[in-house]
Amino acid sequence: MVAPLYTTASGLLFHAGKILVCTVGLPARGKTHVSRALERYLRWTGIKTTVISLGDYRRKVLGGAQKLPPDYFTLEKSQETIKLRETVLQGCEQQIWDFFNTGGQVVIYDANNGTAERRNAVAEKFDKAGIHVVMLESLCDNEEIILANIRSVKISSPDYRGWDPEQAVQDYYARIKDHEKHYEPVEETTWPFIRIINVGEKIMVNNIHGYLQSRIVFFLMNIHNNFRTIYFARSGQSLIEHSYKADSDLSPAGWEYAERLKEFVLERREKSLQERGINPKERRLVIWSSARRRSHHSAWPFLTKNAADHSPPAKVKVIERPQMAEINPGVWDGLSPEQVRKYYPDEWERFVNDPYAYRAPRAESYHDLCVRLEPTLIELEREKEDLLIIGHASVIRCILAYLIGLPASEIPAIEVARGDLIEVVPTSYGVYSQAHHFWDGPGRAASGKDEHNFYENYAEDTQGKRRPEAKPGSTEPVPAVP
Secondary structure, X not given: OOOOOOOOOOOOOOOOOOEEEEEEOOOOOOHHHHHHHHHHHHHHOOOOEEEEEHHHHHHHHHOOHHHOOOOOOOOOOOHHHHHHHHHHHHHHHHHHHHHHHOOOOEEEEEOOOOOHHHHHHHHHHHHHOOOEEEEEEEEOOOHHHHHXXXXXXXXXXXXXXXXXXXXXXXXXXXXXXXHHOOOOOOOOOOOOEEEEEOOOOEEEEEOOOOHHHHHHHHHHOOOOOOOOOEEEEEOOOEOOOOOOOOOOOEOHHHHHHHHHHXXXXXXXXXXXXXXXXXXXXXXXXXXXXXXOHHHHHOOHHHHOOEOOEOOOOOOEEEEEOHHHOOOOOHHHOOOOHHHHHHHOHHHHHHHHHXXXXXXXXXXXXXXXXXXXXXXXXXXXXXXXXXEEEEEOHHHHHHHHHHHHOOOXXXXXXXXXXXXXXXXXXXXXXXXXXXXXXXXXXXXXOHHHOOHHHOOOOHHHHHHOOOOOOOOOOOEEEOOOOO
16 A cells, blocks of 8 residues: 555565464454554555455355355354364465565454464464464443444445345344354463454553554554544635645635535535434534645635624534645746756656655655655544545545555545545445535636646646546545455
């Protein structure tokens, strides 16, 4: 994925060694959610990481839950089922070996590992090969969290694709009851372990050492699995589009855009929440903007009920985040591509060859921008409310790449068109994302494009992804992680 914080030629952190993180816990305790979130973060920090899921491998080999032997998850099993499970376990472990042997540094083994005998057997194999083993146990005694996890199975688990929702929940409940009969919490101190209670409510650690293991603990202290939707929209058109230094206010069309953005976001959010049986009036919408005028002022309509009433409505909060300022173009500020080719031919060639890592004179590269945004990403993981990010194209590209799982080289090529609302819903088994088109006014189409602001809008100016035929209110999917 992305590698902004720490990279080496080998892709490995020096002195950290290879690490196998074994998840431990009953079903519906958030193990898959934690595993995927940790994988996303470690990849972002430049570490070669993957999740090897026993459930995914089992589905690949045997199929979904409806194709399994009836005693596959029960305490008492036939000899045929025991052999079948052992075959699946061995095949999954081989995937772990293959990743380590091809230069990977961290594997998150997403499985129940519910007995001390089972997890110790796995740990001993890899410990003998010099691989550090960390147990990651997820415990939960909050029935609301457990029930929410079970309900999410209806939406995101590949096991129950095509199932009747109520039948899926009943089958999952039965699976949990069978696992509870032989589950053994992590009491042994043979291996370092991290115990997460109620998906982030409390965390306990044992014998964790080194930078990389400490970063894992740090990240796990900041996550949750509450349902929330993250929206992204660009700020409105400004009076001086081509100048980074000017920090100009919104143009008349920009203020009109901001009002339309408010209407569309509130309408779309209300419809989405009602479809899930949630009362929109009971959930707060948090809005993040940068400290730049065009970004922060694009959020102002959300704080007023109408032109004559300046009292903020309930359930809306706007926060300025200075770290979310757009990428700094340096000496290229205000120049067109033709001017840059003329005055900086060598720099232009290097920029075109690697628009992610190249830094123009006295400017920021996308690599620099990703480093600057890292604290914002931690706050993004912590945020439990629905979130709207009104920002700049370069900033939205970086955050989207983090959430969706795109490689660093693709960040500058992500189109974030003004007039599109991007909706992202994190789930345990991936990220659902969709783009909704709502604006065709100045600042969106080619007639409103400013070639002198190409450094911020490089992807849009060079990739040819415009959709002039799209109608306001239409939707278009954007990439999602399976």
